[in-house]
Amino acid sequence: MRIGDLPLRTGVSRRLLRYYEEQGLLAPRRLPGGYRAYEEADVGAVRSIRALLAAGLGTRTIAGLLPCTVDEGRGPAPLCAGWLPELLGERERLDAAIDGLTAARDALDRIISLTPRTDPGPAAASEGAP
Numbered sequence: 001m002r003i004g005d006l007p008l009r010t011g012v013s014r015r016l017l018r019y020y021e022e023q024g025l026l027a028p029r030r031l032p033g034g035y036r037a038y039e040e041a042d043v044g045a046v047r048s049i050r051a052l053l054a055a056g057l058g059t060r061t062i063a064g065l066l067p068c069t070v071d072e073g074r075g076p077a078p079l080c081a082g083w084l085p086e087l088l089g090e091r092e093r094l095d096a097a098i099d100g101l102t103a104a105r106d107a108l109d110r111i112i113s114l115t116p117r118t119d120p121g122p123a124a125a126s127e128g129a130p
Contacts (some may be wrong), residue, residue, distance in 0.1 A: 002027075003036045010046040017046070023059040025049050025066060048076040056094050085127065 003014050012020075020026045021036075026045060028036040048071050052062045068080035078087070 001038045001040075005036050006042065006046065009043050010050075012046055020046070020049060020059075024063045025059060036104070044071055051075050055090075057090055061090065091128065104111065 001009075001070045003017060006017055006080065007013055012051065017026065017036075018041075021028065026042060026049075031037050045066065048066060048069055049062060052069075053059075057065070065078055065080075065083055065086075065113075068083070069076045069078050071077065
């Protein structure tokens with residue numbers, strides 16, 4: 001199938017497909033004239049790429065993980081046990097990011113709780129309020 005068909009099957013734009021190719025995630029055959037030709041397996045690969053990206057993995061990690069990944073309808077599943085430490089490390093990274101965002105939200109909530117609910121008047125506004 002050509003590059004125009006793959007977005008219809010996967011919901012991924014042509015531009016994103018070319019980006020996946022640049023990142024080494026897809027390797028379509030080239031037809032005469034430079035046209036890309038995708039196989040049926042590329043449909044599943046794109047779906048796996050999307051799921052792995054949604055899980056917070058970067059394209060560099062996905063490029064290594066994708067060749068040993070299968071999807072039997074429940075999402076991508078790595079078959080290579082050697083990837084478990086990397087995946088657990090990614091989980092720890094996400095946990096740390098969530099903790100940081102939670103702390104930032106809590107700090108913002110404190111600031112919001114101290115912010116007056118009504119405008120105190122024109123004098124206060126001229127003293128630095130936005």
